[in-house]
Amino acid sequence: MTSGAQRLAFHSLHSLQLSHPVSTHCNLQNGAKTQDHQPQLNTTFRNTNSRCIHIVYENKTPSLKSLPLGIRQKSLLATCNYPARRLGVKKLMSIASALAICPDLVIVDGEDLTPFRDVSKRLYALLRSYSWNDRVERLGLDEVWMDHSWFCLDNKDPEKGFAFNARGFAGQVYGREKVGLEGSGTGGYGGGQAGLLRTKLLLASHLALHLRLKIEEEGYTTACGISTNKLLAKLVGNVNKPRNQTTLLSFGPDDGEETIQRFMGSHQLRKVPGIGGKTAAALSDYFISQSKPGSSSPPNPKEITVDDLLSCPNLSPSKLDSLLSSLSFSSGTGTGIGKHIVSLLHGHDSSPVKPARLLPTQISIEDTYFSCPLVTIEQIQRELVKITGSLLKRMKTDLMDDDKKRWLARPKTLRLTTRPRTDPREGRGYGYGRVSKSQGLPGYVFTIAGSNSHGNAHGDDEIIQRLVAETLLPMFRELNPLNPRKGEKGYSIGLLNVCVTNMDSVDPTTGGGGSGGRGRDIKNMFMRAREFTVYDPEHEHADNTGIQPETEAEPLDNLDAEDLSQDPDLNLDMSDTSYESSIGKARGSAEDNNNDNGDPSTTNHQQQHPVSNIHEQAQAQADRDTNHLGPIMSTNHYYFHIEDDDEVWDDSPDNVWNHDEEEEAAEEEEATEEDLDYDDLRDAEGLGVNGDSDGGDGIKCPLCNHFIPLFALSAHERFHSMEFEGELDA
DNA sequence: CTGGGTGGAT
């Protein structure tokens, strides 16, 4: 990090969703040793016999079906699909059979999520360290979006970069490049919007690969989606699971709408993020009610696609509003839910990548007693003690500083939730019958536990006992009054949940010291600064008014010809697809790229779906909305999304990680004679009014008229000096 | 058919 910097400036707005699915695995390499018991996030191995392999979590019952979920359903069960199918088994495999096939199978307790949380935290921290603006949004333990407005390799040196072959996209792509437009060296897109978009996505794909390789160094594999918004990034990340990345090629004369719609259209409604079970069901019902009674067989509600729904002639946002009004979250009228759904169906999503959160907003622990409901108050108390114990532990790991000396935040509220055991046959909903009660969280929880430096279990025990006896138990009784008149002799509790929330941040400015390491301090500064800053949703727009962040990406286009490969550590894989056909073929056949699309389900029919009126209106409105902000606006965000491996492993060559061959790029260490003071710059950015990285200083380049932020100036200069070489591609 | 979380609407 101390050596000179490569002059790459990553300035276009990029966003990346990474996810590292939670799953442990063992590798049965011809009877080789199993992997260690360390939890692995999304690590699926295959051995030379193409037998793929798996994770198992321990459980009382021998069926994978009863394993803890979240983990189970997404990773474990799905991961087991592969051998199960091989064996001709339908879906589930018992642990016994798994062991029969894989004698070395490691059985892990899947109920304790701590190891997974730890890994998740580690990888999350890693990803965060590559972002200047800390727009790194987590979804659960295993998914992350990143907004790479200011991607960086080194917090101390914003120009540090890596070299790569910019002639092609890293990883896989969805859709194909449209060629034949004017311009050169940009895949045929010239310098217009399509070209800029392509350049940004291209860059994004390489950034994503870079991050994924870093994560692989940590021992975890990832899938990733790269697109212009969170929704698309998440979805397109599924295309080449579990261990590759996919960029949605959503550029072209039509702004990529056609590609986007084709992509979106083939998805089942439920697969669209933001459309959950209830919504999908309502929408499916509507479609079925609209479909011709004469037509053949009634469609399976689960298989209805976005295209199907959009084909309904009378579909409109207000129609959807009323359609979904019965859903409680769209209370009554005018919540705009219909509009929202419509935009989702078209792959539009303006939600920003949220800044990384310093602290959780709540911590809760719950346990269910489905098969064995709690009856006596003693049982209740016992369980409450257990739960409170783990809650206190969680509070310490999540809310205290690393030394466990100081609370970073104190929850003000304590909430107890209970649910009576419901008849297995009814009361479907997960939240059914839940009742809760909140109260202030007594201060002694912190004072005693906080001052008792390490693991003074005794002190903790006192706290726990006291909390249960003085607070939780009374709360419980209020929630579940026994009614003697009805002859109730005991409780019947199927669920207990204890939650602390309403975090009260401890003043960060008083916490001097700040040991930590390297960029961490800066990160913390940023976060702390933000705490005193009002988040301004408008800045997303303000962002794009005067600034055209595209230009900085362009130098990258020309760097591939430069010095690659000094550093053996960096193994940039261009698992190339579009490379062959895009290189020097700006006017080549459009079909060249047609087969590099890894998605079997969405490529086949070219069926052009007529864009609905709604869509046109929405788009027109969007255009109006953004025009005054500058035309770039609507395509300014790029997202990566790394997804998990809940799909069956695919042996196809496209899905295999190719480390060898093709271009190997290397960290380019190039001395820089920069006279800018980066630290000052960065601080200015980071601690600015909105705590974000937009807006900052810069100049308009006299050569190309693009706004160039100061830190990217030298890179931009170099871009112009290299412009001629770019012509080689033409 | 579970364990966390988050966020919105009331």
Place this chain on the structure above:
DNA sequence: ATCCACC
């Protein structure tokens, strides 16, 4: 504070 939906 409570519910509900979502991941």
